[in-house]
Amino acid sequence: MSLLLGDSWAPVTSEVGFIEGDASELAAFHARWLDGLAAASSERPTQVTELSGALETNLAALLPLTKPLRQRFLFQSTDSAWTAYFDNGTPFADAASLSRVARDVGCRAVRVVAIVDSGPSAPRRGAAIWELYGPTKTEFLNYVRTVSLANDGGKWRFDVGGTPQPFEETERYQAKRMRDRFDVEMLERYLGALGIRAFDESFYVGSGWLVDAYRDAMARNVEVTLAEARGALGLDTGPA
Numbered sequence: 001m002s003l004l005l006g007d008s009w010a011p012v013t014s015e016v017g018f019i020e021g022d023a024s025e026l027a028a029f030h031a032r033w034l035d036g037l038a039a040a041s042s043e044r045p046t047q048v049t050e051l052s053g054a055l056e057t058n059l060a061a062l063l064p065l066t067k068p069l070r071q072r073f074l075f076q077s078t079d080s081a082w083t084a085y086f087d088n089g090t091p092f093a094d095a096a097s098l099s100r101v102a103r104d105v106g107c108r109a110v111r112v113v114a115i116v117d118s119g120p121s122a123p124r125r126g127a128a129i130w131e132l133y134g135p136t137k138t139e140f141l142n143y144v145r146t147v148s149l150a151n152d153g154g155k156w157r158f159d160v161g162g163t164p165q166p167f168e169e170t171e172r173y174q175a176k177r178m179r180d181r182f183d184v185e186m187l188e189r190y191l192g193a194l195g196i197r198a199f200d201e202s203f204y205v206g207s208g209w210l211v212d213a214y215r216d217a218m219a220r221n222v223e224v225t226l227a228e229a230r231g232a233l234g235l236d237t238g239p240a
Helices: 023-037 055-060 095-105 170-174 184-193 216-220 226-232
Strands: 015-020 047-051 065-067 072-076 082-087 109-115 127-133 143-152 155-162 208-212 222-224
Touching: 015 095, 023 047, 023 072, 023 082, 023 095, 023 208, 055 072, 055 208, 082 095, 095 109, 095 127, 109 184, 127 184, 222 226
Parallel strands: none
Antiparallel strands: 015 082, 015 109, 047 208, 065 222, 072 082, 072 208, 109 127, 127 143, 143 155
């Protein structure tokens, strides 16, 4: 199977979030939350800009990538009730932060990690992770369900938690070989059951909303080009 944009935008697209709600409203909510964190300072307000390009064009507005602090966030409309979330963090994005959005907005959100393993000696470790968040408290925060398979330092680890959903292929979780219990293909089917076509470029339509939250502390950030981030993972340079 092919990942989003043929994986040419990894690691930006390796971890993606989805939130039920309008993209412009969610971007404005995120900006207000960020400004609340900086309320005691005199720093400039978070900027929110509408983007009307294709998905790749809107993703380019996230560049350069930054570490350790994330500066830019993209809330992208789709042809569904879900808004997609990307950020400019490196070496990984932080879609797990959407659990807070689900709680505070009162909706569902999803974290998706899809990374094809590059082999035992490669710097890029494979993973298929699906996390579903809800608006109310559960046994662990507001996590409704988590299913993950990840290469953890050369050893595969499989984990499940929360309440099984009716579309899950739970019989696969008993497979003798760890890597057969969950994979990116299963992840894609789970997302499809929720109405999310995460790896289909045509799913991302309409406006995107760029949230730029520059803070003085970010002057110490390291800026990383997409080509540099990909090179560190043993990937080709990606889009020009």
